Amino acid sequence: MTSKALAEQAAIKDAQDPLAPLRDEFYFPELGTAELAYFSGHSLGLQPKNIGAAVNAELKEWARYGVEGHFHADKPWYSYHEELTPAMAEIVGGKNSEVVCMNSLTTNLHLLFVSFYRPNAQRYKIISEARMFPSDRYLLETQARFHGFDPEDAIIEIGPREGEWLIDEEDILEAIATHGDQLALVFFGGVNYITGQRFDMARLTQAAHAVGAIAGFDLAHGAGNIPLELNAWDVDFAAWCSYKYLNSGPGNVGGVFVHERHGQSFDLPRFGGWWGHDKVSRFQMKSGFKPMEGAEGWQLSNAPILGMAAMKASLDVFHRVGMTALRAKSETLTAFLEQVIDTLAEEHPNAGLRLISSRDTARRGAQLSIEVSAYDRQLFESLIAAGVIADFREPNIIRIAPVPLYNNCADIVTFYRVMSTLLSGD
Ligand SMILES: *Cc1c(COP(=O)(O)O)cnc(C)c1O
Numbered sequence: 001m002t003s004k005a006l007a008e009q010a011a012i013k014d015a016q017d018p019l020a021p022l023r024d025e026f027y028f029p030e031l032g033t034a035e036l037a038y039f040s041g042h043s044l045g046l047q048p049k050n051i052g053a054a055v056n057a058e059l060k061e062w063a064r065y066g067v068e069g070h071f072h073a074d075k076p077w078y079s080y081h082e083e084l085t086p087a088m089a090e091i092v093g094g095k096n097s098e099v100v101c102m103n104s105l106t107t108n109l110h111l112l113f114v115s116f117y118r119p120n121a122q123r124y125k126i127i128s129e130a131r132m133f134p135s136d137r138y139l140l141e142t143q144a145r146f147h148g149f150d151p152e153d154a155i156i157e158i159g160p161r162e163g164e165w166l167i168d169e170e171d172i173l174e175a176i177a178t179h180g181d182q183l184a185l186v187f188f189g190g191v192n193y194i195t196g197q198r199f200d201m202a203r204l205t206q207a208a209h210a211v212g213a214i215a216g217f218d219l220a221h222g223a224g225n226i227p228l229e230l231n232a233w234d235v236d237f238a239a240w241c242s243y244k245y246l247n248s249g250p251g252n253v254g255g256v257f258v259h260e261r262h263g264q265s266f267d268l269p270r271f272g273g274w275w276g277h278d279k280v281s282r283f284q285m286k287s288g289f290k291p292m293e294g295a296e297g298w299q300l301s302n303a304p305i306l307g308m309a310a311m312k313a314s315l316d317v318f319h320r321v322g323m324t325a326l327r328a329k330s331e332t333l334t335a336f337l338e339q340v341i342d343t344l345a346e347e348h349p350n351a352g353l354r355l356i357s358s359r360d361t362a363r364r365g366a367q368l369s370i371e372v373s374a375y376d377r378q379l380f381e382s383l384i385a386a387g388v389i390a391d392f393r394e395p396n397i398i399r400i401a402p403v404p405l406y407n408n409c410a411d412i413v414t415f416y417r418v419m420s421t422l423l424s425g426d
Helices: 003-015 020-025 051-072 077-092 105-116 134-146 169-182 201-210 305-321 323-347 377-385 409-424
Strands: 099-102 125-129 155-158 183-189 214-218 237-240 254-258 353-355 368-372 391-393 397-400
Touching: 003 323, 003 409, 020 305, 051 077, 051 305, 077 099, 077 254, 077 305, 105 134, 105 214, 105 237, 105 254, 125 134, 125 169, 134 155, 134 183, 155 169, 169 183, 169 201, 183 201, 201 214, 305 323, 323 353, 323 368, 323 409, 377 397, 377 409
Parallel strands: 125 155, 125 183, 183 214, 214 237
Antiparallel strands: 099 254, 237 254, 353 368, 368 397, 391 397
């Protein structure tokens, strides 16, 4: 396929895209290059233009009311987190009572582990994926040690088979069955950060429950990327960040899901703080922690309003567009990117270029990862220098995420042109 033919195809797809106008609602980084294509929404989503005004509005409320803003601001800070819940719950397929925005991702996972990883001598193992995101790996190691177990023994990592990149779900199910009565927890990323592999969370949850274990997911790469049905899938708990596909700003507040069947389990061990305490008696400041019902009962601190204002503005965009429309466009973009990757591989047989993400739409989200085995980091540096903002993992993996809110097929053609030039060595 020629560059011209690809560009023509892209133009047709982009012209038919009902979400095309959304692109203008985001700021694109200016790195001084003519052809800039941003594909790093899996690491840091672009800034929605409505965020500035939303944060400024809260700064004004603070200037105007001081401490009284907790009750008198247009959206009182006292209950501000509730403003974010419906849109966030929609994104993850949870009920409002099952979802709350608070803290950040790794912190939230530790807090949820306090309640949902309660190993004993018989049942202490955790099944998770090999090549986990480092923070999750540290989470598992330190949790196992905290409870007096050796991580080498307690953590069962399921990796891909020899020569493969993707994990066969049958292998996960088999491990769950094998470790059955020793298994405390099945903990996976909903979408793997390196390969973009999407796991069947309903299936893994069901298998975990069948042997009496808990099922939890890190949705850092799932939230805002793929449609989620956490309540219907019966997932016990999940947590995610909001700065990747959810575009709420660097390091901003995360989200958690706790299934409603645990929402009234007030005797579950948990770490308490005043914002998780019964809101009617919160300001009586008495001793005797009484958790709120639902996910809110895991909160610790009063909400960081400025960050949450940014997050609310970003979630408003998701609420307006809806995950169904986003996913439909995402599938179009990813299919086109797959075609471009195959074309590049065909045109440059010596590059060792290969798609490592799944070719099955059901087993992937927005991100496609490629291995370019004849090249090293230099290829990636050249990509960036040419204005294609992607992401690199050693030794030679490039991760590209066309994001349906702000990317289009023309961006993918830019990727194609720049890669063609680089791989041709001119
Ligand atoms: C991005 C990411 C994190 C980051 O954790 P923070 O606590 O937000 O810094 C953790 N886990 C996974 C799987 C991620 O993709």
